[in-house]
Each structure stands twice: as structure tokens, then as C-alpha cells.
Amino acid sequence: MRNGIELLLRHLATERGLSTNYQLSTRHSLECFSAWLKKATGTEAAADVRPEQLTQYLADRKSQGLAAASLKLEVVALRIFFRFLVGRAYIPEDPAQFLVIPKIERYLPETLNLSAMEQLLESVNETSPLGLRNRAMLELLYACGLRVSELCSLRLENLDLDAQFVRVTGKGDKTRLVPLGSKSKTALIQYLHSGRPQLVTAKTKAEVFLSTRGKKLTPQRPWQLIKQYAARLGMDANVYPHLFRHSFATHLLVNGADLRIIQELLGHADISTTQIYTQLDQTRLHTVHRKFHPRA
Secondary structure, three states: OHHHHHHHHHHHHHOOOOOHHHHHHHHHHHHHHHHHHHHHHOOOOHHHOOHHHHHHHHHHHHHOOOOHHHHHHHHHHHHHHHHHHHHOOOOOOOOOOOOOOOOOOOOOOOOOOHHHHHHHHHOOOOOOHHHHHHHHHHHHHHHHOOOHHHHHHOEHHHEEOOOOEEEEEOHHHOEEEEEOOHHHHHHHHHHHHHHHHHHOOOOOOOEOOEOOOOOEOOOHHHHHHHHHHHHHOOOOOOOOHHHHHHHHHHHHHHOOOOHHHHHHHHOOOOHHHHHHHHHOOHHHHHHHHHHHOOOO
């Protein structure tokens, strides 16, 4: 298994050009199966894997509480892996060919209304270096609809404050330009001038948002901070970084933004991913119904 995993990952990187995150996810899924296989059978030989073993492994993972989306990633990784090995003639048959990729039920995204979002942003008013950093992070999450991983990966060269744009590298290593609003620009400038210089160390690189040790922030830190600020306000909602992204898209749509523009700003490859936000805009649904239905 191990040699096959390394060969596949090299193929995904050099011949398919797939993102680092995709490669890491695939590695994790395949290494989990390899460890299970060795424990269950005493061997890790890919050529000896049988379909029923794959079925049992996935059943075990599901019984352990693995989320449906994660289970889907594991099925996809196994199918890709064994198809690759058969295609390169490393094994004679594909034991994963009949694995069914599970469908994931799509839930409506959670959002904060505008009043709650503004209350949350305004509550971050500390003037310390970390306070300025935290305000800039939250303003950017909402103003640009960033994923938390995109936020933590921002580098100084990605910022064009004069033109008020941020260059974001998203899923699949695809880049997009997202405008900065006036409030997020102000918060970012304050942090860059008065906050970030206090966090820089000799080992600091070019990441925008730094830890207390001058290192790149991990995505877990914004999660923790947002929870803390929300709890301080007594918010009942489950507030987390991606909620800012959902609110960004929904608020744009409610105020009349074109769905294609929202798709571009979010970095969605498929418009169907963006269309889920239209179900949240009940005001627009009623307006369209009244305007076009003959008996409305």
C-alpha cells in the first residue's frame, strides 16, 4: 500500500496538478485504510485487498461516527487509488470498482443577520496588537467572504490596498480577486501599521496574520476567537468562521447582487453551489412570486 500511495500522490501532483490540500486529504484517507488493513489482516498488500474488506472498512468508519462528507472523501480516495494501480498494471483487478459514492444531503447554510454581524464586528475594539489583528481578521472574513484557510494563508503580496483588492488562493489553488470594503481596509491598515509590527520576529515570513510568536496562524485560532467574542455578547447561535462567508453571500444576494458575481467572489467552480443561497432569500422569492405568478 505505502509504495502505491506515494506513486499516486506523485501522479496527482505532477500529472494532474491537484492542490496540496487534496493530496493531503487523499493521503490521510489511504493511510487510514492501510492501517486498518494491517490490523485486520496482518498485511498491507494492495493486490490482496478484496471488495468485502473495503465494504467492512467503510462500515467501521461510519460506525465510528465519521461524517457523511468525510466518508465520501474516503470512498473517492479508495476508488482513485485502486483504479490508478490497475491502470499502471500494479494489480490485476480493481476491488473498489463497485463502491458507491454516497450522496450528501445538502443543508441550508446558517447565517447571521446584518444587525448581529455588525454587533459582533464592533465588539472587537481592543487597541492592542492582537486586538487590531482580531478586528482585521473578522472584518476581512465578512467583507471578502473568505474561507478561514484562505484568511490564514494570506500573504503581504496578496494585498493591494491602493486598488482595494485582495488576491485569494482558494480550492484547487485557483486565485481570485475580491474587493476590500472601506471598513475592512481601515481595520487592515490599522493592524498592518500598529499591530503586525509588534508581532514580527526574526523568523516571521510574509503571512499577513501572525500568532503571538510571529508565526502563521492556524485555522483553529480564528475559530476560538470568534467563539469567545460571540459568547461575550451572549449570542445563542453557533458562530464559527464559515458563518461569515455564508452571511457575506446571503447579504449580497438580499441587496440585489447577481448570483454569477457572488459565485466569482466566493470562488465556487459550479454555480449550483452558489444557488443554495437563493433559498435563504425569502424576500426575493416572495417578490418574484408576486411579480410573475398570475394569481399572486
